[in-house]
Amino acid sequence: MRLLTEDRIRLMLRKYGVRPDRTLGQSFLVDPGVAREIVRSAQLDKETSVLEIGGGIGILSEMIARVAGSVHVVEVDSRLAEALREVLGTYSNVDVIEGDALEVDLPDVNRIVSNLPYSISSAITFRLMNEVSFDFAVLMYQKEFAHRLLAEPGMQHYSRLSVDAQYLTEFQHIMDVPAQMFYPVPAVDSVVVRMEPRKAGRFARNQDVFFWLVHGIYSYPNKQLRKALGIWLKNMGEDKSTGDIIIESVSDTLRGNERLRTLNQDKLITLADAVLDLIEEGMLGGPRGVEE
Numbered sequence: 001m002r003l004l005t006e007d008r009i010r011l012m013l014r015k016y017g018v019r020p021d022r023t024l025g026q027s028f029l030v031d032p033g034v035a036r037e038i039v040r041s042a043q044l045d046k047e048t049s050v051l052e053i054g055g056g057i058g059i060l061s062e063m064i065a066r067v068a069g070s071v072h073v074v075e076v077d078s079r080l081a082e083a084l085r086e087v088l089g090t091y092s093n094v095d096v097i098e099g100d101a102l103e104v105d106l107p108d109v110n111r112i113v114s115n116l117p118y119s120i121s122s123a124i125t126f127r128l129m130n131e132v133s134f135d136f137a138v139l140m141y142q143k144e145f146a147h148r149l150l151a152e153p154g155m156q157h158y159s160r161l162s163v164d165a166q167y168l169t170e171f172q173h174i175m176d177v178p179a180q181m182f183y184p185v186p187a188v189d190s191v192v193v194r195m196e197p198r199k200a201g202r203f204a205r206n207q208d209v210f211f212w213l214v215h216g217i218y219s220y221p222n223k224q225l226r227k228a229l230g231i232w233l234k235n236m237g238e239d240k241s242t243g244d245i246i247i248e249s250v251s252d253t254l255r256g257n258e259r260l261r262t263l264n265q266d267k268l269i270t271l272a273d274a275v276l277d278l279i280e281e282g283m284l285g286g287p288r289g290v291e292e
């Protein structure tokens, strides 16, 4: 395999007239060792189909094509899509999809393997979680974003993103990747994580209510639960005492003075189920579709 050294990447970019665009997250992996470790972590074989978001000039795509059954590579930049068609031209198992990964149809696959464009980290992650069927994914993110995906309750990086993402999927740290492993060198380091749809554990009785509640109260992650619930309910024009009723109904699991950031998934699910009870009893309006 021709290794895509930094010099070769420079030449390829010049050949295809690509000036790396930061807004498209165009930093290309130059370390084949990192690429190999990502592909190894994906546990591919000739029975596996793979989706890659943001093929760039194909360092990952080519390694994947060698070991997987098929690979669908999405690339928004038409010059890079052309480069990919050339670099991967000898592989009959590669399908280059030219377009925006947030808009094009994405196939169901066995694995997703990507050095993601950081500009769309959040949107593409939730699109993959909600719209693509896959066994597990190996994804590279900007460090801070990965830390939020991996954070546990009470940790500094634990945020609404952590709660939302961990409700749908489980994350595992694979490796840290320093910024120097890319050309051009980005401002931040990266982290590779494994993401797998969550099957075990408890789920809310109504997922829409869970996300509606979390989005409402997590605007105030450092506030105590009672206070955050009160503000959210007031903003929706609901009676303030509804917050006390909710807290009272979950008092064997939760206390009103617990800080939101410290609440684990199980407690938030308990809370969402209590909110659903009130909606079903007609004491609280719900997200669209739930109250009817």
Ligand code: SAM
Binding pocket: 024, 025, 026, 027, 028, 029, 030, 053, 054, 055, 056, 057, 058, 059, 060, 061, 074, 075, 076, 077, 080, 099, 100, 101, 102, 115, 116, 117, 118, 120
């Ligand atoms: N896979 C290559 C690598 O590891 O060197 C490139 C990774 S680079 C971080 C991200 C790639 O995603 C760039 O090639 C960029 O053009 C592409 N990209 C950016 N936004 C995109 C989008 N919305 N849809 C598809 N590809 C996108």
